[in-house]
Amino acid sequence: xxxxxxxxxxxxxxxxxxxxxETGRELAWEAAKMALDSAGMTLKDIDCVVMGTAPDAFxxxxxxxxxxxxxxxxxxxxxxxxxxxGGTGVFAPIHGxxxxxxxxxxxxxxxxxEKMSSTFPHPQGAFxxxxxxxxxxxxxxxxxxxxxxxxxRYMQRWGLSERDVAKVSVQNKANAIDHPAAQLGQKITVxxxxxxxxxxxxxxxxxxxxxxxxxxxxxxxxxxxxxxxxDKPVWVSGVGWCLExxxxxxxxxxxxxxxxxxxxxxxxxxxxxxxxxEIHVAEPYDPFDYKMLHHMEGLxxxxxxxxxxxxxxxxxxxxxxxxxxxxxxxxxxxxxxxATGLMKIxxxxxxxxxxxxxxxxxxxxxxxxxxxxxxxxQVGTVVVMNR
Amino acid sequence: xxxxxxxxTPMSSEEFEKAITIEDHPALEYAWDDGVAIGRYLKELKNGxxxxxxxxxxxxxxxxxxxxCELCWxxxxxxxxxxxxxxxxxxxxxxxxxxASRRGPNEPPLMPAVIEIDGASKGMGILHLLGDVDPxxxxxxxxxxxxxxxxxxxxxxxxxxxxxxxx
Amino acid sequence: MAFTExxxxxxxxxxxxxxxxxxxxxxxxxxxxxxxxxxxxxxKFLATRCDRCGITYAPPSVYCERCFDALDTWxxxxxxxxxxxxxxxxxDSSGHALKEPQIIGAVQLDGADTVLIHRIxxxxxxxxxxxxxxxxxxxxxxxxxxxxxxxxxxxxxx
Numbered sequence: 001x002x003x004x005x006x007x008x009x010x011x012x013x014x015x016x017x018x019x020x021x022e023t024g025r026e027l028a029w030e031a032a033k034m035a036l037d038s039a040g041m042t043l044k045d046i047d048c049v050v051m052g053t054a055p056d057a058f059x060x061x062x063x064x065x066x067x068x069x070x071x072x073x074x075x076x077x078x079x080x081x082x083x084x085x086g087g088t089g090v091f092a093p094i095h096g097x098x099x100x101x102x103x104x105x106x107x108x109x110x111x112x113x114e115k116m117s118s119t120f121p122h123p124q125g126a127f128x129x130x131x132x133x134x135x136x137x138x139x140x141x142x143x144x145x146x147x148x149x150x151x152x153r154y155m156q157r158w159g160l161s162e163r164d165v166a167k168v169s170v171q172n173k174a175n176a177i178d179h180p181a182a183q184l185g186q187k188i189t190v191x192x193x194x195x196x197x198x199x200x201x202x203x204x205x206x207x208x209x210x211x212x213x214x215x216x217x218x219x220x221x222x223x224x225x226x227x228x229x230x231d232k233p234v235w236v237s238g239v240g241w242c243l244e245x246x247x248x249x250x251x252x253x254x255x256x257x258x259x260x261x262x263x264x265x266x267x268x269x270x271x272x273x274x275x276x277x278e279i280h281v282a283e284p285y286d287p288f289d290y291k292m293l294h295h296m297e298g299l300x301x302x303x304x305x306x307x308x309x310x311x312x313x314x315x316x317x318x319x320x321x322x323x324x325x326x327x328x329x330x331x332x333x334x335x336x337x338x339a340t341g342l343m344k345i346x347x348x349x350x351x352x353x354x355x356x357x358x359x360x361x362x363x364x365x366x367x368x369x370x371x372x373x374x375x376x377x378q379v380g381t382v383v384v385m386n387r
Numbered sequence: 388x389x390x391x392x393x394x395x396t397p398m399s400s401e402e403f404e405k406a407i408t409i410e411d412h413p414a415l416e417y418a419w420d421d422g423v424a425i426g427r428y429l430k431e432l433k434n435g436x437x438x439x440x441x442x443x444x445x446x447x448x449x450x451x452x453x454x455x456c457e458l459c460w461x462x463x464x465x466x467x468x469x470x471x472x473x474x475x476x477x478x479x480x481x482x483x484x485x486x487a488s489r490r491g492p493n494e495p496p497l498m499p500a501v502i503e504i505d506g507a508s509k510g511m512g513i514l515h516l517l518g519d520v521d522p523x524x525x526x527x528x529x530x531x532x533x534x535x536x537x538x539x540x541x542x543x544x545x546x547x548x549x550x551x552x553x554x
Numbered sequence: 555m556a557f558t559e560x561x562x563x564x565x566x567x568x569x570x571x572x573x574x575x576x577x578x579x580x581x582x583x584x585x586x587x588x589x590x591x592x593x594x595x596x597x598k599f600l601a602t603r604c605d606r607c608g609i610t611y612a613p614p615s616v617y618c619e620r621c622f623d624a625l626d627t628w629x630x631x632x633x634x635x636x637x638x639x640x641x642x643x644x645x646d647s648s649g650h651a652l653k654e655p656q657i658i659g660a661v662q663l664d665g666a667d668t669v670l671i672h673r674i675x676x677x678x679x680x681x682x683x684x685x686x687x688x689x690x691x692x693x694x695x696x697x698x699x700x701x702x703x704x705x706x707x708x709x710x711x712x
Binding site for chain 2: 561568571572573574575577580581587700701
Binding site: 013015019030122132150179200213247249 | 388389390391392393394395396397398400403406411413417419421425428429449451453457476477478479480481482483484485486487488497499500501510511512513514515516522527544545546
């Protein structure tokens with residue numbers, strides 16, 4: 001195809017917490033340094049840096065990319081910042097992939113950071129501007145409205161109940177107990193979810209991932225460098241991204257077309273024809289429990305409307321045929337907006353190397369897909385990795 | 388493998404209240420230009436009407452109106468008035484405000500909805516509120532009609548429609 | 555390709571007015587907490603040193619931006635330094651005239667390799683020149699809150 005093979009050779013991540021003492025730069029440094037150490041590399045070995053971080057309004061720091069540069073290893077290096085809402089964490093490795101696949105650079109440090117705890121009265125207030133300033137904000141919307149509207153439409157289209165959807169939260173939060181970065185790993189039941197406070201029916205508190213601070217980082221290199229650094233490189237074999245219209249109320253929300261398009265782009269590049277059979281492990285984006293189902297369908301891991309049945313039948317459990325969110329996902333590990341997707345990429349990296357510890361899925365998985373989503377129900381970013 | 392002890396120092400809300408922090412209230416005020424399409428949309432709302440734009444490339448009647456078609460990538464063609472009735476595509480019921488505070492016990496819940504407007508192309512929805520209806524009785528597919536503010540109270544805003552109610 | 559309609563009179567232009575209604579509370583961070591606590595309690599200036607690069611950071615950092623090492627060598631610096639550059643500001647950030655001009659300087663504390671931005675004593679306006687020796691003037695201890703304004707300004711030493 002005319003571009004170089006790109007491998008992930010190292011990873012670092014901070015704890016995901018409701019509020020961190022560290023500044024955003026310190027969080028970025030902690031993750032980036034850990035990634036370098038894990039690969040036995042130093043900043044001198046890094047040719048370029050890409051940084052993914054969500055709107056400046058979350059951390060409350062204008063020109064946040066520039067602010068975070070030195071904590072991300074960007075001092076006097078070619079550095080780029082990108083942002084596509086919650087899709088950022090899986091877009092970050094795509095952005096890094098472009099730098100190395102092009103042949104322009106041999107190595108790239110990919111860092112994602114978020115420090116939402118600075119926003120008052122509540123981080124969700126910073127989201128109000130996601131709505132159209134003239135035709136929507138005067139109605140006093142909250143971010144949860146959009147999710148509730150989408151969840152209701154999805155459930156109604158496929159005849160699902162809140163109970164069906166709650167099983168995802170139970171699965172993912174339980175998985176997160178085994179993740180050292182996890183903010184909300186816990187054993188809960190479907191009844192706990194159904195009895196939790198209704199925030200915007202049908203969305204309840206335990207259907208949602210928490211607001212978080214955190215950072216994550218990975219190292220991408222070309223094949224030559226990868227073989228020097230590790231005997232277990234994990235290849236970025238497919239990348240895809242797609243953005244839908246911001247006229248979100250003119251789209252039927254029950255199916256994420258933009259995720260499907262991004263997935264097809266990635267699968268095509270990776271040579272995957274039957275994702276429901278060829279993918280061994282998946283990390284679909286799960287800021288809300290119903291989103292994991294929504295995204296499993298957009299990722300073509302099952303037919304439309306069938307994702308809830310896969311969860312109910314245990315297919316998506318760690319010991320199932322197609323483990324989904326073995327990390328614990330955003331629901332369990334936490335959701336520092338830009339860093340969450342990269343946490344999922346790191347999970348694939350560890351799973352495919354057999355290094356996920358207590359979270360390790362059995363059976364020698366070789367191919368995984370991670371996906372993130374964001375903006376106004378708009379963006380799909382997808383990465384396929386394999387060993 | 389990830390270490391059991393990862394970097395990152397959590398602070399509880401009590402620790403946060405006791406710690407030295409720096410507070411900032413930036414004055415983020417904006418005047419967002421309406422442009423031609425939304426300018427006319429708001430003007431017609433003040434007149435008690437909803438206006439859309441047409442695209443002859445894809446034959447859509449689009450609301451909110453826009454001066455270029457995002458599918459055909461060409462300027463839109465004409466203004467077209469649509470009805471102030473529609474169908475509920477989806478809805479939610481909430482007692483939580485934008486800043487995470489809760490509505491008082493005597494305040495009714497908010498019911499945001501996507502309403503597909505009659506006269507526009509299928510699926511053309513706008514975000515608005517439902518009102519004057521028991522939340523338990525709301526259904527996807529329900530027919531609703533705009534309840535307007537009295538003419539002298541209308542200012543040229545989306546809130547010139549108070550809410551939509553079943554009819 | 556042009557739009558089929560345009561506004562041709564500026565009186566026809568309309569806008570929607572609104573705000574982004576959030577405010578912020580920032581933690582000081584790992585390095586900032588130590589620096590500002592020492593300033594508040596003891597009136598001291600702390601810095602961190604990277605032995606590999608030979609750079610002293612004041613205000614301090616827990617990592618070296620150049621080599622990325624963790625920095626755990628903390629040292630105390632004197633409250634004196636050199637004025638590296640300065641400017642005289644006559645308007646506030648909204649463009650309104652200030653009652654009195656304000657002097658802002660970049661100060662390199664003795665022993666540091668980085669600079670600290672702060673106010674320079676307004677009475678020193680006639681002594682301003684790059685290279686001038688300066689000293690920090692602090693608020694009295696009971697008024698210090700653990701922030702950058704615990705330093706009133708830097709005054710130029712004769």
